[in-house]
Amino acid sequence: MEKEQECHLASIPPYFADEKDRVWVGVHFGSRGLGHKTATYFLNAGGAQDGMDVDPLVLHVRSSLGADYLACMTLAGRYAYAGRDWVCAEVARLLGAKIVEEIHNHHNYAWKESHGGRDLWVVRKGATPAFPGQKGFVGGSMGDKSVILEGVESEEASQSLYSTVHGAGRVMSRTAARGKVNRRTGEVIKPGVVSKEMMREWVQKERVELRGAGTDESPHCYKRLPEVLEHHKNSIKILHTLTPLGVAMAGENEFDPYKD
């Protein structure tokens, strides 16, 4: 690492080197467990039906339940920011680095915004805001380059309500990748498509130091980010390309009581 004193934060914790050999620390987690519990509480309280094809529960933002939901969502968002900040600071400390720039972005969250003179609640599922000049971190995979990008003004950008992708996206489900095993008997119900050897081979070729990770997170599970970003080239500008150096994530048998 040429500049040990400089460290940039992107919002997996891997760390990367950019095109000028500057170090970036990236994390990708938030409030999944808390968010799920919150949503479940409000769905039950609002009398939502259960099932894939049922009508959605609609709560008015000015109803007591709606206002409480928004307050809880905002709190869960702050909890996500705080957790990411803590992990980035800890990785920077371990690297002996000083943080010189921070880029935060949520996904799977709702924002109150004005578009074309209309006040809207914009829910970005698997997407992040990318208003002109707004920077964001978009992950590839543990064995692919990631990017720091910013939104640009264009017809396409406006049509997307100034949103972009938050990752390359999956080509297979977690279950398809790792297979299905009977937890009690250990019997393999369906073998996984991706083996540990395949995952190891990929990261070794890319010279990435990997700690933890199940095969459901292997690069084989994701699209290639440059191809995805090519489809978005009119609404974003790539500022930095980040090459992964080290990636740490929970192992396949790790117990996470918070599920975040």
Ligand SMILES: Nc1nc2c(ncn2[C@@H]2O[C@H](COP(=O)(O)O)[C@@H](O)[C@H]2O)c(=O)[nH]1
């Ligand atoms: N830089 C990294 N990006 C990664 C890694 N594993 C996945 N990804 C990308 O991020 C999103 C994660 O999405 P989610 O659905 O799990 O929230 C995904 O689309 C990938 O492209 C990684 O280890 N490093």
Ligand SMILES: [Mn+2]
């Ligand atoms: Mn995510």
